[in-house]
Amino acid sequence: MPKPAIKRPRVNVRRPDVMELVSAEVAVHYQSSLVEKIKDQDGKITCGNTTLLLAQDFGFCYGVERAIDLAYASRKVFPENRIFLIGEIIHNPEVNRQLREMDIVSLPWQEIDSSYDDLQPDDVVIVPAFGAPTSFMDKVEERGSYTVDTTCGDVMKVWRRVRGYAKDGITSIIHGKENHEETRATSSRALGIDGSGHFLVILTLADTDFLCEYIRGSGDKSAFLERFKGSYSDGFDPDLHLRKIGVANQTTMLKSETLEIQNRLATAIQDRDSAPDNFSVFDTICGATQERQDALFEMLKTRMDLLLVVGGYNSSNTAHLVEIGEKELPTFFIRDASQIKSLEEIVHFDLHQHAETTSNYANVFSGKEHITVGLTAGASCPNNLIEDTVRKVFALRGETLDL
Ligand code: SF4
Numbered sequence: 001m002p003k004p005a006i007k008r009p010r011v012n013v014r015r016p017d018v019m020e021l022v023s024a025e026v027a028v029h030y031q032s033s034l035v036e037k038i039k040d041q042d043g044k045i046t047c048g049n050t051t052l053l054l055a056q057d058f059g060f061c062y063g064v065e066r067a068i069d070l071a072y073a074s075r076k077v078f079p080e081n082r083i084f085l086i087g088e089i090i091h092n093p094e095v096n097r098q099l100r101e102m103d104i105v106s107l108p109w110q111e112i113d114s115s116y117d118d119l120q121p122d123d124v125v126i127v128p129a130f131g132a133p134t135s136f137m138d139k140v141e142e143r144g145s146y147t148v149d150t151t152c153g154d155v156m157k158v159w160r161r162v163r164g165y166a167k168d169g170i171t172s173i174i175h176g177k178e179n180h181e182e183t184r185a186t187s188s189r190a191l192g193i194d195g196s197g198h199f200l201v202i203l204t205l206a207d208t209d210f211l212c213e214y215i216r217g218s219g220d221k222s223a224f225l226e227r228f229k230g231s232y233s234d235g236f237d238p239d240l241h242l243r244k245i246g247v248a249n250q251t252t253m254l255k256s257e258t259l260e261i262q263n264r265l266a267t268a269i270q271d272r273d274s275a276p277d278n279f280s281v282f283d284t285i286c287g288a289t290q291e292r293q294d295a296l297f298e299m300l301k302t303r304m305d306l307l308l309v310v311g312g313y314n315s316s317n318t319a320h321l322v323e324i325g326e327k328e329l330p331t332f333f334i335r336d337a338s339q340i341k342s343l344e345e346i347v348h349f350d351l352h353q354h355a356e357t358t359s360n361y362a363n364v365f366s367g368k369e370h371i372t373v374g375l376t377a378g379a380s381c382p383n384n385l386i387e388d389t390v391r392k393v394f395a396l397r398g399e400t401l402d403l
Helices: 016-030 033-040 062-077 093-101 134-143 153-167 181-190 205-215 221-227 255-273 287-299 316-326 362-366 383-396
Strands: 044-047 050-054 083-086 104-107 124-127 146-149 171-175 199-202 245-249 279-281 306-310 331-334 340-342 345-350 355-360 371-377
Touching: 016 062, 016 383, 033 050, 033 383, 050 383, 062 083, 062 104, 062 124, 062 146, 062 153, 093 104, 124 134, 134 146, 134 181, 153 171, 153 181, 153 245, 171 181, 171 255, 181 199, 199 205, 205 221, 205 255, 245 255, 255 279, 255 287, 287 316, 287 371, 306 316, 306 383, 316 331, 316 371, 331 345, 340 383, 371 383
Parallel strands: 050 371, 083 104, 083 124, 124 146, 171 199, 171 245, 245 279, 306 331, 306 371
Antiparallel strands: 044 050, 340 345, 345 355
């Protein structure tokens, strides 16, 4: 299809009059006075024989707040237009449900299908906080629709880094989940402005060790290409494209793991050719992810009986909070309070099985002894869901909160 005669500019929906209305609406949908009161009490609330600790940093980050504000503002600025969203604005079912209520329709984010061909110049397309691959942006531009880009500034920093790698002939090694929206968006930028760059996405320490062995010269090429199938750029040749590598990471990864990956790769390059210039690194974990992980480590210094982590199951930063917690104590990854079914039953997401499961913790919840429950939430979890969880815990313990 030819490019449209009119190229729509990016729209600034952040007008003061609009944002005033948006703030009021967002507050009604997502804020919680109870959570604010607990924060004012240094994150601790005790009622009867139950104490609840709230991490010092939890829930909505600045990037998520901005993305939600812009999505709400889009509907106000374009009350009559069709509004679409590439995938989900963030990884939280409640927030995405609210956007559907505003008649903001989700388009597929895995691939460009025929629904993109139906976009019209008066349509509005919202780009989520994770960003979108360049092919999606080009398609929306080609259709001439309005674009409201909510990509987080911290994600764009990663893009600048991998584009710089491509310009310098460096292959990007991206620590992330190959099928995560952000990593797909970042991978597309790692091809560089002229498309000549390369990337490889790795997720685990086992992936890293496999890659390190190849760098040291003892790997098998076909086994390498098979293992990482779907995780590298078109035309990627490990014999050619691992000469100079630069590491970047999805913004929401586990800090300790990312550092370990960087160290192992740096050592492998050093072992191979004693040329430090062939290895570049730039830590791209965002501040919000780091703060939530640090706050949880701090909270874990206090004895707790169990930990609840609230967030969408597909939320990467939330999953890493669960990983940190489950090393120390019984930890439950719940979408919302409704999953604490009863004193006997918690339905939660098992990261290892990649499925919901039900655990029986009757002894903890229904006993008469004093218990301490820890609570944190990922960067995409609104405070109203945290409040629901707090109230549910105390209600199941037979305590009435007078806050
Ligand atoms: S988690 Fe980090 S990168 Fe993602 S939206 Fe929040 S601040 Fe931005």
